[in-house]
Amino acid sequence: MPSFSRRILARAATCAMFSWLVVGCQPPAVGVADPEAARRAYLGLDRAVDRAIELGFAGFNAASSANIPEQTAAGALSGTMIVGGKVDQGASANKGMDLQVTLEDYSDGPVEGMVEVAYDGGPAAFDLKLRDLPDGTLTGNLSGEFVMTGELAGVVALDVDITGDTEEAPDGTIRRRAGTIHVTGTATSDYGVFAIDVML
DSSP states (O other): OOHHHHHHHHHHHHHHHHTTTOGGGOOOOTTOOOHHHHHHHHHHHHHHHHHHHHHHHHHHHHOSSSEEEEEEEEOSSEEEEEEEEEEOOSSOSOEEEEEEEEEEEEEOOOBTTTBOEEEEEEEEEEEEEEESSSSOEEEEEEEEEEEEEESSOEEEEEEEEEEEEEEEOTTSOEEEOTTOOEEEEEEEETTEEEEEEEEO
16 A cells, blocks of 8 residues: 555544544534635645646656656655656647646645645646747646645545746746746535635
8 A cells, every 4th residue: 555545544543533632633514614624725735736837847848758757846844746747749839748746745834824734645637738838828727636634634626727828947948937827726625615716
């Protein structure tokens, strides 16, 4: 069994054993919405979406074949993000990437200084289309489910669309143009559905 799967089971067992002590391990009863918790379930992944885009471009720039070298990065507090997959080959200025994002005990720390959540799971499907490189546009979708442990519990399903611009970096690689990335979609958990609309 993969190590992150063992961690999910261990965390779930802890919540089950001590749920009468640790209120944060308990999602609300079915049908009971908690809009603030639903928002925070996404905010714990906000930096993760940005990091997934960064790792996708890192893999794109490192690719020498259709397979993108697996890219990894640590969460700001704990755990790891892993991004791998495939990219279109050839000299075209238009490229497509078919990626997967996996989180292993991933956390970027307390949300708004109060709620600390770790995420496990995936792989989430992450598709990116780059047009008119190097100074062009990008569109994409990131969708998948992650298990939350910590002060929020349960599964959060992320489904976001991504648009923005690309540019050539000073070293000749391709990167996203900072400040142009628009992320919209939903994060759905036992706490409710949070509508996402942010700029990166």
